[in-house]
Amino acid sequence: MTQRRTLLPWLLVPIGSMALSLVYFLLLMPVKAAPGELALFERGIGSPLLKVLNGYLGPFFGLRYLGNTACWALPGLMVLAMRWRQLEPWLRGTVLFLGLAVLIIGGAGGFNYRYALTLLPALLVLVFLLLERGMAGAGVPFSGRTVVHVLLVLATLANSWLSIELSQRMALEDPVDRARMEDDRPFYTKFDTGPKNLEQWFTSAGVERHDRVLVNNLPVYFYLTDRPGLYYWCGADQYFGPKGEEPIFRTRTDDAVVSYLADSLGTRYIFSDRNLSRYDPRFERFLESHCTLIAADDKGHTLHALKGTFGR
Amino acid sequence: MNGMLPPILVFVVSNLLFGAVLAAFLLRWAGVGALGPVATAMLGFGLAPFTISWVLNIALLVLPGQSHAMAIGSVLVAFTALASAAGTGWQGLLSVMRSAMAASVHRSLWPYLFFSAAILFGTALMITYKPLVDHDILEYGTQGKRFLRDMAIRYERHHYDASTGFYYVGLHGFSFPLLFTWEGLLRGLMNDQGDAWVRMQTPWTAWLTVSFIWAWVRRWDQWLAVWVAGAFTLTLGFLYLNTIYHVDPVRLFLFSASMALFIAVLRQPEPRILLLWGVVLGAHALTHSLGMILSPFMVLCFLISAQGTSAQRLRWSLVVVGPFLLAGGFHYVLDMTVGTGWLLKDITWF
Numbered sequence: 001m002t003q004r005r006t007l008l009p010w011l012l013v014p015i016g017s018m019a020l021s022l023v024y025f026l027l028l029m030p031v032k033a034a035p036g037e038l039a040l041f042e043r044g045i046g047s048p049l050l051k052v053l054n055g056y057l058g059p060f061f062g063l064r065y066l067g068n069t070a071c072w073a074l075p076g077l078m079v080l081a082m083r084w085r086q087l088e089p090w091l092r093g094t095v096l097f098l099g100l101a102v103l104i105i106g107g108a109g110g111f112n113y114r115y116a117l118t119l120l121p122a123l124l125v126l127v128f129l130l131l132e133r134g135m136a137g138a139g140v141p142f143s144g145r146t147v148v149h150v151l152l153v154l155a156t157l158a159n160s161w162l163s164i165e166l167s168q169r170m171a172l173e174d175p176v177d178r179a180r181m182e183d184d185r186p187f188y189t190k191f192d193t194g195p196k197n198l199e200q201w202f203t204s205a206g207v208e209r210h211d212r213v214l215v216n217n218l219p220v221y222f223y224l225t226d227r228p229g230l231y232y233w234c235g236a237d238q239y240f241g242p243k244g245e246e247p248i249f250r251t252r253t254d255d256a257v258v259s260y261l262a263d264s265l266g267t268r269y270i271f272s273d274r275n276l277s278r279y280d281p282r283f284e285r286f287l288e289s290h291c292t293l294i295a296a297d298d299k300g301h302t303l304h305a306l307k308g309t310f311g312r
Numbered sequence: 313m314n315g316m317l318p319p320i321l322v323f324v325v326s327n328l329l330f331g332a333v334l335a336a337f338l339l340r341w342a343g344v345g346a347l348g349p350v351a352t353a354m355l356g357f358g359l360a361p362f363t364i365s366w367v368l369n370i371a372l373l374v375l376p377g378q379s380h381a382m383a384i385g386s387v388l389v390a391f392t393a394l395a396s397a398a399g400t401g402w403q404g405l406l407s408v409m410r411s412a413m414a415a416s417v418h419r420s421l422w423p424y425l426f427f428s429a430a431i432l433f434g435t436a437l438m439i440t441y442k443p444l445v446d447h448d449i450l451e452y453g454t455q456g457k458r459f460l461r462d463m464a465i466r467y468e469r470h471h472y473d474a475s476t477g478f479y480y481v482g483l484h485g486f487s488f489p490l491l492f493t494w495e496g497l498l499r500g501l502m503n504d505q506g507d508a509w510v511r512m513q514t515p516w517t518a519w520l521t522v523s524f525i526w527a528w529v530r531r532w533d534q535w536l537a538v539w540v541a542g543a544f545t546l547t548l549g550f551l552y553l554n555t556i557y558h559v560d561p562v563r564l565f566l567f568s569a570s571m572a573l574f575i576a577v578l579r580q581p582e583p584r585i586l587l588l589w590g591v592v593l594g595a596h597a598l599t600h601s602l603g604m605i606l607s608p609f610m611v612l613c614f615l616i617s618a619q620g621t622s623a624q625r626l627r628w629s630l631v632v633v634g635p636f637l638l639a640g641g642f643h644y645v646l647d648m649t650v651g652t653g654w655l656l657k658d659i660t661w662f
Contacts, residue, residue, distance in 0.1 A: 160546055244469070
């Protein structure tokens with residue numbers, strides 16, 4: 001009976017993890033981007049609260065990718081910081097560095113789960129070590145401690161299921177991703193999201209070997225072909241040329257963009273994909289109004305030609 | 313299967329053989345006190361691709377335009393020297409392998425064996441069905457192919473390739489692009505080309521990362537290692553770490569290793585471990601800018617928190633700075649002074 005009483009408060013840890021996951025995935029995370037906010041939505045920072053949770057505190061609360069255990073490292077680090085004077089030097093250094101690292105990664109790009117993932121193993125070691133020591137100190141027997149640890153791991157699994165479920169709901173709300181979601185081919189056949197036979201695709205679309213193509217953030221063009229290109233990213237309106245970055249659209253009207261592309265940059269073709277093109281509504285509109293779609297594949301890649309630039 | 317033979321050969325040489333060389337070298341010269349025998353050996357295997365890219369980086373920087381044979385020869389000379397210097401470390405490596413086999417019968421290692429089998433299965437699926445399609449790695453790959461074509465590394469304001477129009481926007485060290493160069497060099501010897509070996513680095517290093525953490529945490533508690541590894545590998549982030557070709561597993565491995573060595577030197581600042589810590593911090597930096605950003609802070613925390621007098625702590629910290637700069641920090645010194653300017657220019661968030 002006493003043993004059960006000592007265990008009960010510790011069970012609140014995995015229960016808390018699950019409660020947090022339910023609130024996060026079912027209430028906080030939106031499934032559809034607000035108009036013009038696709039980039040913020042994709043990064044999971046589309047509201048002030050999410051900007052704090054997934055952004056600045058991303059290494060703790062980026063539940064979508066990092067699971068629901070690392071969040072306990074925040075109170076863990078705070079408790080350790082409060083006991084600073086009693087800590088051994090190695091633990092002081094570790095707490096100090098982890099605190100600084102969270103500030104740096106959270107401040108500079110916590111929304112990018114890949115950066116936040118950097119600290120995950122260290123934070124998980126901290127959480128499980130503190131829990132183990134805490135429970136052992138409170139007299140919880142080995143079997144009880146194991147129950148808490150196993151429940152935490154199972155809560156991580158449940159969190160991942162909720163995360164996948166969220167991704168599915170988001171995909172169903174997305175006009176581009178919906179088709180991929182509803183495609184019932186085996187999952188492993190969907191790994192290949194790249195264009196097929198790129199060289200042949202361009203040739204059959206009538207693009208000559210020496211024709212220069214404006215490439216919208218698709219490095220696969222440069223990796224798989226030896227064709228000349230112009231590297232561009234519509235999301236930030238940046239063309240990367242011999243002198244670095246310069247805008248194409250920001251300082252020009254659509255008609256002036258056509259002239260600039262054809263006459264100054266020497267290109268009449270734009271290679272993009274539907275997913276990337278929509279990062280800039282103006283670029284997307286430009287493709288519809290001032291270009292002709294000359295090729296598209298089932299993975300969303302598009303090849304446009306500038307209207308009125310042929311036969312000049 | 314014939315198509316897979318060349319990349320598998322590259323894997324055997326570059327990851328297993330060269331990894332064993334570095335594992336034996338570390339077991340002899342760094343000892344096992346800081347990380348334990350298994351984690352030390354794992355660190356050696358994880359450092360092998362970095363070491364290849366470091367030698368290539370220096371070779372292509374110092375002697376631009378050299379032949380393929382000379383570049384391959386530089387790497388072989390470096391690993392032959394390390395293998396000779398490993399000496400008794402080879403026996404240590406054999407002993408680590410024997411004890412790891414013996415320990416695998418313990419129940420706490422069964423989940424690890426299951427995890428390893430799952431990674432192997434996932435790797436087979438990935439290599440078969442997923443070509444190089446993810447964004448960042450295609451940029452690394454294109455830059456790596458450019459290094460292979462030019463056989464030169466230049467620090468320049470703009471990494472612009474006039475012949476194709478490709479602009480390398482990456483700001484990180486060249487370690488990862490150079491893996492493509494290495495695969496191109498070795499597969500060129502077999503009249504072959506491709507990127508399957510670089511693609512293998514994603515699951516291989518993800519597996520090494522978990523193995524390293526597992527082995528390191530087992531020193532405290534064998535079951536704690538199971539819970540930590542479980543909570544890490546069951547996240548969606550870890551799934552993506554394995555299924556999106558990227559530099560991330562390598563980055564994560566090197567960061568985790570530098571963190572473990574940081575704790576080791578905080579507890580016992582031995583000179584040889586301080587040197588190793590500096591090398592691993594440098595390796596992390598040569599792989600990714602985040603390594604360059606976090607490493608000075610880690611050294612600063614060591615300077616503040618380590619035991620000993622202020623003068624001792626300062627001396628130990630300086631011991632770390634040398635290998636850190638040599639192993640990877642040099643890239644950023646060059647990039648900031650005669651190159652792109654690194655973070656001193658605007659960053660593009662894709």
